[in-house]
Amino acid sequence: MNTLAVMRLELRRLFVRPLAWVLAGLTLAELGWRFVLLLGNFLGVQIKLAALPGGPGFTDMVAVPLLSSLLTGGLVPFGLTELAIVVVPLLTMSTLAGERGGGTLRLLLATGTPAWAMVLGKYLAICIWMALWLVLVLLMPLSLAHGTHLDWGKLAAASLGVALLLATLAAIGVACSAYASHPAVAATASLLLVLGLLMVNLGAQTAGVANGLIDWLALGTHLETMLRGLVTSADLVWFALVIAMALVLATWRLGTERRRG
Amino acid sequence: MLIADTPPLLQLTQVGRRRGGRLAVSGLDLAVRRGEVVGLLGINGAGKSTTLSMIAGALAPDSGRITLDGTDFVEHPELARHLVGWLPERAPVWPELTVLEHLHAHGRLRGLAGAGLREACARVLGQLELQALDRRLAGALSQGQRQRLGLACALLHGPALLVLDEPASALDPVQVAGLRSLIRAQAAAGVAVILSTHVLAEVTAVCDRVAIMHGGVLRHDGPVGSDGQAGLERLFFDIAVRGQPAASASGAAA
Numbered sequence: 471m472n473t474l475a476v477m478r479l480e481l482r483r484l485f486v487r488p489l490a491w492v493l494a495g496l497t498l499a500e501l502g503w504r505f506v507l508l509l510g511n512f513l514g515v516q517i518k519l520a521a522l523p524g525g526p527g528f529t530d531m532v533a534v535p536l537l538s539s540l541l542t543g544g545l546v547p548f549g550l551t552e553l554a555i556v557v558v559p560l561l562t563m564s565t566l567a568g569e570r571g572g573g574t575l576r577l578l579l580a581t582g583t584p585a586w587a588m589v590l591g592k593y594l595a596i597c598i599w600m601a602l603w604l605v606l607v608l609l610m611p612l613s614l615a616h617g618t619h620l621d622w623g624k625l626a627a628a629s630l631g632v633a634l635l636l637a638t639l640a641a642i643g644v645a646c647s648a649y650a651s652h653p654a655v656a657a658t659a660s661l662l663l664v665l666g667l668l669m670v671n672l673g674a675q676t677a678g679v680a681n682g683l684i685d686w687l688a689l690g691t692h693l694e695t696m697l698r699g700l701v702t703s704a705d706l707v708w709f710a711l712v713i714a715m716a717l718v719l720a721t722w723r724l725g726t727e728r729r730r731g
Numbered sequence: 732m733l734i735a736d737t738p739p740l741l742q743l744t745q746v747g748r749r750r751g752g753r754l755a756v757s758g759l760d761l762a763v764r765r766g767e768v769v770g771l772l773g774i775n776g777a778g779k780s781t782t783l784s785m786i787a788g789a790l791a792p793d794s795g796r797i798t799l800d801g802t803d804f805v806e807h808p809e810l811a812r813h814l815v816g817w818l819p820e821r822a823p824v825w826p827e828l829t830v831l832e833h834l835h836a837h838g839r840l841r842g843l844a845g846a847g848l849r850e851a852c853a854r855v856l857g858q859l860e861l862q863a864l865d866r867r868l869a870g871a872l873s874q875g876q877r878q879r880l881g882l883a884c885a886l887l888h889g890p891a892l893l894v895l896d897e898p899a900s901a902l903d904p905v906q907v908a909g910l911r912s913l914i915r916a917q918a919a920a921g922v923a924v925i926l927s928t929h930v931l932a933e934v935t936a937v938c939d940r941v942a943i944m945h946g947g948v949l950r951h952d953g954p955v956g957s958d959g960q961a962g963l964e965r966l967f968f969d970i971a972v973r974g975q976p977a978a979s980a981s982g983a984a985a
Contacts, residue, residue: 472812475839479825482836486827573823576789577884580819581840582812728791728808731750731784 472583476591477598480565484599493560497553498606501536504549505610508532529621533611534628538697540690550607551693554600554636555668559660561599562643563653565592566724571652575727585724589717593644600636604629624699631696634709635689639664641716648720664689667712737764738801740923741786741892746795748781755781757947759795763923765891768914770934770955771927773944774971779927780820780896782944786925787817787894800891812841816890818898822881826870830861830880833869834887841888855883858913874901882910886917893917895926899933911937931967935960945970 484490512531519525538551566588569575578588608629611620643660650656671688685691692705739762746759756778763769773779784790785797788804788811797804804810811817824833831852838848856862859879864872869880878901885893895914899907914924914937928934934941935955941963943951950970956962969976 471842472840475836478839479836482832483825483827572825573819573821574825576784576819577817577823578840579808580787580789580811580815580817581837582788582809582815583840584809728789729793731748731781731790 472581472587473591473594476578476583476588477594480592480595481598484561484595490561490599493557494603494606497550497557497603500548500553501550501607502610505532505536508535509614527621528611528614528618529624533620533625534697536607536611537628537632538693540694540697550604551632551635554632554639555664556661558596558600558636558639559643559646559657559664562596562640562647562660563650563657564647565596565644566647566720567650567653567656568647579728585727586721588724589644589648589720593640593717593720596640596644597637600640601633604633604636621699627699627701628697630701631693631705634696634706635693638689638709638712638716641713641720645716645720645723648723737766739763740765740800741925742796742798743782743786744796744798746782746785746792746797748785748790748792748794750781755947756785756792756944759944759949761942761949761952763892763925765921765923766918767940768918768924768926768938770938770941771925771944772929772931772934772941772967773927777944778947779944781947783817783894783896783925783927784819786892787811787815787819789817789819813888814891815894816885816888816892817894818878818881818885818896820896820900821874822877824869824872824877824880826868828869829866830856830869830872830883831865833880833884837884838887843888851887851889855886858886859883860909875903875906878902879906882913891922893922893924893926895924897928898926899928899930907933931960931963935963943967943970943976945974950974951976 509532512528515531519527519531536549538549540549540551566575569578611625639660642663643656646660646663647653647656650659667687667689669688671684671691674684686708692708695702695705741761741763743759743761746756747754748756759778759782761769761782771779771782781790785792788808791805791808799810799814802810825836828836834852834855835848838844838851843851856865859882861876861879861883864876864880869877872880878898882895882898885895893914899910902910911933914926918924918939926933926938938955940952940954942949943966951966966976
């Protein structure tokens with residue numbers, strides 16, 4: 471019950487603050503532009519691709535690259551994933567650090583709301599905002615579904631991967647906000663942590679070291695598999711573990727708030 | 732039945748708390764009964780706000796025991812949900828929410844919903860004369876209006892214990908008179924009220940008992956004396972200057 475109350479409060483605050491709208495507007499505009507460019511590029515090579523047996527189609531060249539440039543790179547290198555790495559820390563930075571700075575965290579604590587309910591409520595509110603964001607982005611390729619051949623399985627796997635990535639970024643952001651005294655510190659810490667998770671295996675790869683553990687730790691390893699259309703339980707477990715660990719750490723920190731003062 | 736005959740709703744036993752590396756509250760014993768209004772006095776840094784934060788459930792004591800309605804409040808901070816209403820110092824708000832949205836949010840956090848929530852909101856908006864401001868953003872309110880909003884949030888769920896940290900600090904004289912009536916009405920309805928203030932007249936006007944803290948220690952706890960504000964002033968300044976009540980002053984106030 472209290473989780474729902476905190477979630478409603480956080481959602482309301484999110485939807486009346488200009489930051490969320492500005493971020494949504496700017497990112498959707500960039501992604502719309504990216505969609506048009508990707509589509510134009512696809513239409514330009516469509517006839518050649520049609521001659522290739524098993525060649526890439528609309529899903530590989532437009533829908534999935536719109537979600538992430540992790541596989542394709544190149545043409546406008548900011549898909550939803552790359553934007554989320556910057557946007558999500560900005561959205562989550564105030565969830566707890568802002569409450570602490572404004573004195574309202576004490577009010578929430580004094581309502582007898584358990585720490586886990588506060589963390590979960592705020593996390594769910596951010597997840598709802600991001601789910602809407604993801605749906606609006608997916609509507610772009612889906613709007614052409616009737617006139618093109620969509621690989622539904624691959625798109626579903628890629629969408630699930632991006633949804634899990636967004637949920638992971640939100641959990642890390644909320645955890646950083648629970649530990650930080652200022653929202654800006656929370657956003658910076660969250661951004662650095664996510665970049666660390668993305669690049670943890672790059673050094674090893676550059677040095678020519680093939681290390682299964684380091685690769686397993688890297689966020690990109692698990693997202694890439696799903697962007698290619700493959701959903702494995704190992705990847706799902708990785709996302710679930712990171713989300714759970716971040717939320718548990720946030721809850722633990724908030725649980726000590728009454729003692730810390 | 733006299734107030735003194737009833738068991739305390741709130742009981743603090745040897746409560747201590749460090750803040751910012753110093754002892755903010757030490758060995759505090761205090762009991763508040765239903766229907767009683769207790770004024771908490773002290774100079775800045777005496778430990779009043781720390782004490783009230785602990786009573787409200789926002790801060791845990793380092794030592795000692797706090798019981799609320801006979802149950803350990805430190806072990807069960809969820810008791811605050813229904814039993815405690817708190818107006819913190821400077822009444823923090825979510826500036827992007829309207830007055831009504833604040834009340835709805837606080838009501839939901841306190842377990843109110845539907846018609847009960849709407850009725851409670853209408854009641855406190857009327858009590859605090861906030862009807863005309865219900866759609867105004869909290870960030871655009873004056874400090875006095877914020878204070879009234881904070882008080883409305885504290886009263887919304889009909890708590891058994893009302894904790895008010897300098898409730899009259901930004902109110903005009905008419906609003907102060909209204910606040911005094913409201914506090915007395917709450918006490919008459921059986922609500923235990925503990926309020927901190929720097930205004931001694933506030934204590935003589937509404938409080939049944941006065942507790943004076945100095946250096947984190949409770950130096951005086953007794954009924955508001957028959958010689959009113961003059962006696963209280965003597966007692967307060969004795970404690971503020973000397974750190975403890977003079978025997979005659981203590982006797983005069985009690």
